[in-house]
Amino acid sequence: MGGVSAGDVSAGEVSADGKRLPGQTRTHVVTHLPGDGVGPEVTEVAKACLDTVAGRHGFGIEWRRCDLGGKHYLATGEVLPDPVLAELRTSDAILLGAVGTPEVPPGVLERGLLLRLRFELDLYINLRPSKLRPGVGGAVGKHSLEDLDFVIVRENTEGLYAGAGGTVHRGSHFETATEESLNTWAGVRRCVQYAAGLAAGRSGRLTLVHKTNVLTHAGDLWHRVAKDVAAEAGVELSYAHVDAACLWMVDDPARFDVIVTDNLFGDIISDLGAALTGGLGYAASGNLNPDRTGPSVFEPVHGSAPDIAGKGLANPAGAVLSSALMLTHLGEDAAAADLDAAVDAVLAAGAPASTGEWEKALLAQLGQVGGT
Ligand code: IPM
Numbered sequence: 001m002g003g004v005s006a007g008d009v010s011a012g013e014v015s016a017d018g019k020r021l022p023g024q025t026r027t028h029v030v031t032h033l034p035g036d037g038v039g040p041e042v043t044e045v046a047k048a049c050l051d052t053v054a055g056r057h058g059f060g061i062e063w064r065r066c067d068l069g070g071k072h073y074l075a076t077g078e079v080l081p082d083p084v085l086a087e088l089r090t091s092d093a094i095l096l097g098a099v100g101t102p103e104v105p106p107g108v109l110e111r112g113l114l115l116r117l118r119f120e121l122d123l124y125i126n127l128r129p130s131k132l133r134p135g136v137g138g139a140v141g142k143h144s145l146e147d148l149d150f151v152i153v154r155e156n157t158e159g160l161y162a163g164a165g166g167t168v169h170r171g172s173h174f175e176t177a178t179e180e181s182l183n184t185w186a187g188v189r190r191c192v193q194y195a196a197g198l199a200a201g202r203s204g205r206l207t208l209v210h211k212t213n214v215l216t217h218a219g220d221l222w223h224r225v226a227k228d229v230a231a232e233a234g235v236e237l238s239y240a241h242v243d244a245a246c247l248w249m250v251d252d253p254a255r256f257d258v259i260v261t262d263n264l265f266g267d268i269i270s271d272l273g274a275a276l277t278g279g280l281g282y283a284a285s286g287n288l289n290p291d292r293t294g295p296s297v298f299e300p301v302h303g304s305a306p307d308i309a310g311k312g313l314a315n316p317a318g319a320v321l322s323s324a325l326m327l328t329h330l331g332e333d334a335a336a337a338d339l340d341a342a343v344d345a346v347l348a349a350g351a352p353a354s355t356g357e358w359e360k361a362l363l364a365q366l367g368q369v370g371g372t
């Protein structure tokens with residue numbers, strides 16, 4: 001749609017119902033980037049839930065809106081214009097639905113929008129909880145809720161995603177394509193430091209997942225840094241090769257509490273974690289800038305799902321749980337806990353079949369029957 005230019009990241013409505021409650025002391029500026037496919041559907045539910053818990057916990061959300069993604073690209077040729085990026089930098093957080101439409105060639109939005117946001121905003125942590133919730137069988141069916149509750153801390157700005165490499169002799173039989181994994185001491189260290197801090201606040205157990213027996217250069221750097229950082233933080237470090245980690249995630253997930261790993265391994269094992277905990281519909285993610293030099297980006301992992309878009313069938317739980325991660329990042333722990341608990345309560349009563357049913361059930365749980 002060409003209607004709203006990406007240049008119009010405008011200060012918008014205050015909260016969905018426009019109300020400010022007495023005693024409200026804080027306002028968080030959140031840019032809503034609905035994107036494509038089911039992205040707008042699931043983030044509308046998340047917004048309604050966020051406004052509800054904000055009202056109950058005495059803070060406000062000032063919503064801005066930014067239209068980027070596949071539809072926007074097809075209409076305008078814009079992926080992420082510099083002035084839009086500059087505007088995005090001024091929010092406290094970004095809630096992203098999903099981007100991607102079948103007509104846009106692979107890589108355009110992934111590299112040009114998602115990865116560019118990660119790099120430009122220095123979102124060096126990708127936080128991906130894998131938690132089995134009540135009533136969700138999960139792919140294996142034999143795990144208890146206590147046994148399957150771990151968090152993957154994925155390095156988010158380096159590794160094979162950094163963009164190093166290239167192609168020579170394209171089109172000939174000698175065409176050569178390389179992708180290089182970049183691992184800096186500082187980049188690995190800050191990632192492991194974040195993971196160790198998280199582990200210290202949970203069970204005190206941190207697992208490095210890598211492939212040190214084959215990727216000896218990067219693996220050695222990661223392992224040395226992880227040992228140093230774990231010792232400094234006073235957490236217990238264990239190590240698993242990525243292939244064995246996949247097996248244990250399925251067979252004995254209680255081994256894991258906080259996993260720290262590189263960018264591509266984290267991408268892959270977090271989808272396995274999603275499968276184990278009910279599927280991509282429940283998977284949440286936070287792309288974090290822990291140093292807070294810019295806004296962090298929160299998005300469900302499921303993508304734009306064009307096959308079910310517009311049918312009211314999308315599961316908004318991933319978007320709501322991503323919003324809970326956002327609230328935690330914004331320092332609103334009690335409100336975040338409410339969102340998390342509301343998802344569990346809805347699931348315990350039997351997972352709703354449609355986006356609308358989900359919204360009704362969530363808002364009822366949050367104490368506001370009937371929606372906004
Ligand atoms: C994810 C996605 C992205 C990634 C793609 C869309 C670039 O798979 O967030 O997990 O690989 O990081």
Ligand code: MN
Binds near residue numbers: 267268271
């Ligand atoms: Mn992925």
